[in-house]
Amino acid sequence: MTDISYVQHDKEARFGDYIALLKPRVMSLVVFTAFVGLVVAPDPVHPFVGFVAILFIALGGGASGALNMWYDADIDRIMRRTQSRPIPEGRISEREALAFGLVLSGISCVMLALATNIFSGLFLAFTIFFYVVIYTMWLKRATPQNIVIGGAAGAFPPMIGWAVSTGGISVESVAMFLLVFLWTPPHFWSLALFMKADYDEAKVPMLTSTHGRRVTRKNVLVYTLVLAPLAVATGFTSIGGPLYLATAIVMNALFIKGAIAIYSRTEVQAEADKYAVEKRFFYFSLIYLFAHFAALLAEAGLSHIGLGVW
Amino acid sequence: MAITRDSDLHIRRFSRNAGLGLVLLAFVGIVFGLTIAKVERGDKMEAYDHQPRTSVLPPAPADPAKEGTAQ
Structure with missing residues (x-):
């Protein structure tokens, strides 16, 4: 056979x-x-x-x-x-x-x-x-x-x-949406700054190649500045609380500091230290998002055992 | 030793078939678990079944005029 x-x-x-x-x-x-x-x-x-x-x-x-x-x-x-x-x-x-x-x-x-x-x-x-x-x-x-x-x-x-x-949508769920939505651009573009990916060959328009690295740095800062007040304001909704608020204030202060550092660097400076600032900002962005959602989870846990503040 | 030799195709696809088998078993488990969860919660278990039944009809609206005459 x-x-x-x-x-x-x-x-x-x-x-x-x-x-x-x-x-x-x-x-x-x-x-x-x-x-x-x-x-x-x-x-x-x-x-x-x-x-x-x-x-x-x-x-x-x-x-x-x-x-x-x-x-x-x-x-x-x-x-x-x-x-x-x-x-x-x-x-x-x-x-x-x-x-x-x-x-x-x-x-x-x-x-x-x-x-x-x-x-x-x-x-x-x-x-x-x-x-x-x-x-x-x-x-x-x-x-x-x-x-x-x-x-x-x-x-x-x-x-x-x-x-x-x-079974529906409310202010709190929109706040969580905005948190991830506005976090994505600074997170990804900081990666794009130090990962020389081959998007050009694939003809996918990436901000770093269509508008240059200077504009990308500016975009990281702008999105971070829009994100920060919204991330902190989420603390005043029903899912927030003092713990979340404290986390958000610390995290966003650090995030803005990092975004300003990225914005104020030139490519020559970045090349000199092998994009250390951009890499640190990118890894911090992962901690940033995790910390916010972990804090929301903690607030839910606290209010479940009767320690919720608002 | 087995009497028949396994087809080469069956040997190569074993991991795939075993994986799919486990996924299907898990799916059965999920549907069963959901049934238990919903029964525990006391959800409505009856739905429209091509025949009107009093148990699934919405409660008739109270008619104050009729209520008066019935007594």
Whole structure:
């Protein structure tokens, strides 16, 4: 009997390749912020329902990651950072990634709607649509402000978490949205300043190459200055409190200080110390976001045991 | 030793199939868990089933005029 094995064996997709399509690292941010959004919301959620909700929000985020890799396969083949993804490596075909992303999008939205409420399911569907159609297909390749638009997609999960509990939107959930939304540009552009990525070859407009590094530094500062008062003001909403307020004041003071340092440097100075200030600002931005959401979580915990202040 | 030799394809795809099997089992577990959680919370379990039933009809609006004559 002859074997019809014309498939290249070393390129066959393994289970891990499908996991890689879901962008697990992005998913961890989605899980964390959606969890905080759900826990700080006023209406209690059954623990198992909450767990399932976070799971399907994460799956929806993963599905949009797979759809993003389907659409951006041409870019991913060119850029060194993304060449080892499953589609450029030829382990998963583009059609298969598209089908995988669409099916998981459907499952996650329907399951979230059934497990919690219709509004949350629709909100998740909108988030996937926003990330895949508005960001990936439309604006990513059209404007150097693409990071800002992509940031909006990444900022929806805490709002969905809130919607799982309350079935709607409120000032608090919009505040959490703005926190992630306005944090993304300084976070990403500080990375773009020291990571000489090959976006130019892939023809993706990045602020550093379309408007230059001087403008990028200015943009980091402007977004940080807009972010700071909003981050602190969140402390005066029902999800805030003295602990959050103290955290926000310290974190934002440091963040503004770092942004001013980035703004006042020239490229020559940055080259001289190998972008030490930019790198420090980027790593601090991760701590910044984590600290804010951890403080919100702590405030929810305090008010749960009767120590909430407002 | 097994009587039949496993097909090469089956050996290569074992990790993928095992992974998918576990995912499907987990999905069954989730749906079952959700059922338990919703029953515990006392959610409405009946829905429209192509036949009108009094248990799922909205309560009739109180008619003060009728209430008066009935007594």
